[in-house]
Amino acid sequence: MISPQQNGQPSWQVGLPEKFSPSFHLSGTQPDPLRPERTGRERKEQGPNGVAMDYRTVLIQRTVRSGQSIRYPGNVVVMGDVNPGAEIIAAGNIIVMGNLRGMAHAGAAGNQNAVVVAFRLKPTQLRIAEHITRAPDGETVKPNQPEIARIQDGFVVIERYQPNSLRFPAF
């Protein structure tokens, strides 16, 4: 994988990001299992760091093994690894406190501000909203620091995770 840049430049572009229509549809009469519940007050889609917010969160305290699928209409936090062949599909953000080696789909209901964070980000495939991306062919990924994946300028960008970085400057 191309090494992540410090300054947020797009760094993980694999040709053109493929656009795909989510298999679960937001419009229509069918209830969307991944749609976060609406409260009476106005919801903010984006917090100060540019990260999707106002979702419920589920905590999974085990390693997610191959063949297991976690789908949740909110944020998902995993205290463990996500093994290859496993998938996490969340309407909100995905945080993996371990090795993310499987497939993660954040913002699965269409939220472009969702992010994927992992202690070691080496997924087979990464999806945010309707963007899909993967590591370039032939390169084995060996990150040695926590990383965050987000959409920036229409591309999936992977950079070192810094907890207090503000995406938008104060002016």
Next chain:
Amino acid sequence: MGEVIVVTSGKGGVGKTTTTANIGTGLALLGHKVVLVDTDIGLRNLDIVMGLENRIVYDIVDATSGSCRLKQALIKDKRFEDLYLLPAAQTKDKTAVSPQQMVDLCQQLKADFDYVIIDCPAGIEQGFKNAIAGAEKAIVVTTPEVAAVRDADRVIGLLEAAELRDPKLIINRIRLSMVKKGDMMDIDDMIDILAIGLLGVVPEDEHIVISTNRGEPAVLDKASRAGEAYRNISRRITGEDVPLMNLETGEGLMGRLRRIIGLAR
């Protein structure tokens, strides 16, 4: 009352049947009463690997359906007094037995044997569900290949969901020379992904091919390194603390020269 252990893997061809035959024979060598159960109905192999194929009269389908008594279906091993085999049926398929029948069968066998070792078929469908139904412990066999580890991980997830906690891992057919060169997965990498306890590591060994064809498990062969690994694994199953054997082939200069000239295999 005995222990019921299922030997499973997910992927086919990694060595479940060979492992079942060898640890069963290894435990018999240590003096325990052991029965091996072949649940690969329709594709039975355990009888061939044990060398008992000509002695089959009744099989597991007969025993579970009541066509014969369980004792009639058990075949005594030709070398050991206390080692028995319950063969699978070749002319049926995996729908011929139900998980509940397997639970009852294992209960019956537990009463008479120290160890009941179940050889699970490849896959995760009915055959797998039957095999794990009556088991208390599980051994997952894998080879150092990405595909095998992926399938083993899937199976471990299914075992955990079926309340078979704490499965143990056997890494089979490892070639230390390839691991050193980086062509084959490292033991530590595999344990990192699978995250279960390691029961043993079995090196690649040509003796296995000979032994499975002849029906003489490799544990009985002093010259076989795989046999030695399986003997160690059998001792670990009984609770003994045995260090992992040295996988170095210890070739030496003459061996390498001979290999270059092409005299040795």
